[in-house]
Amino acid sequence: TRSALSFEVNRRPDPAQAETIAKVHENPGFGKTFTDHMVVIDWTADGGWANARVQPYGPFQLQPAAAVLHYAQEIFEGMKAYRHADGSVWTFRPEANAARFARSAKRLALPVLETEDFLESLRQLVAVDKEWVPDPGESGEKSLYLRPFMFASEAFLGVRPAKEVTYAVIASPAGAYFSGGLKPVNLWISTQYARAGAGGTGAAKCGGNYASSLAGQLEGMEHGCDQAVFLDSSTHTYIEELGGMNLFLVYKDGRIVTPELTGSILEGVTRGSILELAKEEGLTAEERRVPIQEWKDAAASGDLSEVFACGTAAVITPVGELRWEGGSCDHRRDGHEDTIATKLRTKLLDTQYGRAEDTHGWMTRL
């Protein structure tokens, strides 16, 4: 099926010069520079989706009373556009992001944008800003990060689902998410905070969850760590996620374990893909509740060989140390070459950049 929306394209009269884009591509970092255009689509309770358009990237006109600024009725997605060696531009499992966006919309009482409209919005933006998609580069992992999002733009302070909503897509050249490159991240087990609770919004990709994770991240930083590990809110015994990434434990006996989806964990597209790739590598993939004590015990006994975090932005990042009040364990090793994390990471990136055959039908040309 095709998108029923027709997009009006209003190009910027003064798009960035090739040299300017080349300069950004040299060292893109993450989320700092934005392309020339953005997609915007309006929604009203009476009229549904309308005014689909590509327009110059720039500030929104938003009423101070816009509901999103008060009650955080907002959701988003994160994906990447990859340039292949022949110049073509592709994205990874966009239907999975479209489906999750629809689930997030339902949870936040926002309107659903049909999968085809979601996909078309990505195509429209990449079509006008194609030069902004970098070559993979020496690191082999530069891309154009795509950020679709939707928010309550109605100016109304009553607490009810907004009757006016804005959907938009912006794009930003991306290199490594963490400034240290593939340096391991150190994690702090948050004792003060949980990220999400039963029946809450933890499984939705909504801004509020990320806001909720920040105090835990600060707590971690106060203990010399980069990120926090959040445990389940009711018993404080099971691993959930990092707030922006899912977690995997790798055992020496060939098992790879990740917390099962309890309703308060984000269903990562990278997480799901790793589970499939791991099985193909002959590993035993387990999705189940994982007590934090299991992690500590397996680290102490030497049964655990690796721990890594995953997400679209950082792909797969090894975990260095795990720290908690009164203790720590260390997963750092000298080289990354022969790790399961590196093997899975390479496999994923090779598929995404067309360096390996896409045996799963995961890639969509934009």
Ligand code: COI
């Ligand atoms: C991801 O892509 O892994 C994330 O969810 C992080 C993003 C919010 C920057």
